[in-house]
Amino acid sequence: xxxxxxxIALLATIWALTAWLSTRIRxxxxxxxRKTVTFGDESAIRPSRVASVASVAVVFLIWAAFTGSSWTFxxxxxxxxxxxxxxxxxxxxxxxxxxxxxxxxxxFTLWEHLSISxxxxxxxxFFGALIGIPLGFAMGLNSFLRxxxxxxxxxxxxxxxxxxxxxxIIWYGIDEKAKIILLFLAALWIMAIAARxxxxxxxxxxxxxxxxxxxxxxxxxxxxxxxxxxxxIFTGARVAMGVCWGTVVAAExxxxxxxxxxxxxxxxxxxxTDIVLMGIILIGVIGYSIDVAMRxxxxxLVPWKxxx
Numbered sequence: 398x399x400x401x402x403x404x405i406a407l408l409a410t411i412w413a414l415t416a417w418l419s420t421r422i423r424x425x426x427x428x429x430x431r432k433t434v435t436f437g438d439e440s441a442i443r444p445s446r447v448a449s450v451a452s453v454a455v456v457f458l459i460w461a462a463f464t465g466s467s468w469t470f471x472x473x474x475x476x477x478x479x480x481x482x483x484x485x486x487x488x489x490x491x492x493x494x495x496x497x498x499x500x501x502x503x504x505f506t507l508w509e510h511l512s513i514s515x516x517x518x519x520x521x522x523f524f525g526a527l528i529g530i531p532l533g534f535a536m537g538l539n540s541f542l543r544x545x546x547x548x549x550x551x552x553x554x555x556x557x558x559x560x561x562x563x564x565x566i567i568w569y570g571i572d573e574k575a576k577i578i579l580l581f582l583a584a585l586w587i588m589a590i591a592a593r594x595x596x597x598x599x600x601x602x603x604x605x606x607x608x609x610x611x612x613x614x615x616x617x618x619x620x621x622x623x624x625x626x627x628x629x630i631f632t633g634a635r636v637a638m639g640v641c642w643g644t645v646v647a648a649e650x651x652x653x654x655x656x657x658x659x660x661x662x663x664x665x666x667x668x669x670t671d672i673v674l675m676g677i678i679l680i681g682v683i684g685y686s687i688d689v690a691m692r693x694x695x696x697x698l699v700p701w702k703x704x705x
Contacts, residue, residue, distance in 0.1 A: 457487065460487060463484070464486040464487070465486060466486035483670065484674075485670055485674065490671050490674045490675050490678070493675050494507075494679075497672070497675070502660060503655070503659075503660070503663060505654075510655050510656055510657055510659070511679065513655055513656050514645050514649065517645050517648075518580060518638070518641045518645050520577050520580070521577050521580020521581045521583065521641055521645075522580065522638055522641050524581045524584075525580070525581045525582070525583070525585040525587075525588055525637060526634065528585060529584065529585045529586070529587070529588030529589040529591075529592065530588055530589075530591075530592045530630060532546060532585075532589045533590065533591060533592025533593040533594075533595070534592050534596055534618075534622075534626070536550070536589065536593045537592065537593045537597055537626075543593075546589075550589050550590060553582075554587075554590060558579060558580075558582060558644045558647075559644065559647050561579060562579065562647070562648065565578055565579045565582075575648075576645065576649070579644060579648050580641045580648070583644045584638075587633050587636055587637040587640060588633050588637055590633065591629050591630050591632060591633020591634070591637075592626060592630055594633075595625065595628070598626070598629060599621065599622055599625045599626070600625075603621050603625070607620070607621050624701065627698070627699045628699055628702040631694075631695040631699060635688055635691050638684075638688070639688065642684045645657075645658065646680060649662070657676055657679065658676075660676050661673050661676040661677070664676065
């Protein structure tokens with residue numbers, strides 16, 4: 398009970414400090430200070446970096462405490478601590494990361510394992526977006542194409558990509574082509590739906606205004622429909638990238654020689670939970686980094702998002 402009270406007091410202190418600091422930071426932001434309404438205004442909400450750092454610190458502290466780590470001043474009772482074979486302490490994972498980064502794992506360096514997974518994800522996503530975005534625009538602009546492709550897209554959308562692994566292996570084998578095709582299918586339907594949603598969200602008043610000014614269909618597509626659809630396309634791209642990243646890890650569990658998923662699979666066979674946790678953390682960090690990069694790209698390419 399004493400330990401529980403300590404945890405509650407610690408979390409309450411961190412929460413209070415985070416709230417105070419985030420309030421001070423927002424008060425210094427000129428744009429936020431000029432806003433009279435913030436509740437319901439998405440543009441007024443900015444993630445607090447202090448809160449983000451505090452949340453990661455709390456997770457790390459709880460992990461370290463319940464695994465008997467020497468990196469924290471708080472320790473759970475011995476009967477509460479998890480055995481290293483099930484959940485190793487953070488220092489074990491850190492030292493394993495340094496060891497694999499220096500010496501490699503299963504005949505490949507850490508960078509080779511991660512880079513092949515990243516390459517597979519970006520290649521599958523690229524081809525999925527290359528076909529999915531024009532398909533979504535066609536469905537949003539043409540009644541016949543909408544009726545033709547809509548049942549197919551809506552049927553395939555809820556099918557998890559992992560369910561397609563047996564068929565992809567049967568049809569294309571176990572080489573790189575099979576993995577790229579699986580990732581292509583994971584991104585295709587998401588990007589098609591995102592592009593179709595973007596086209597459907599264009600305000601009719603803008604279309605009428607463009608036609609009244611003498612715009613052609615191509616000009617309407619170029620200057621009205623595409624700019625209005627880009628925010629939805631970027632949202633779909635972020636979702637598709639996340640799905641592809643999760644799919645490639647699962648695809649590498651079957652008949653792969655290197656990759657992040659391959660590393661986790663081999664380590665799990667030998668009960669090397671420190672390597673499994675290392676792989677999970679690296680996958681999460683890379684996935685989060687990709688999402689942050691795409692959000693930055695969206696703010697740069699689509700500065701008019703949320704401005705009507």
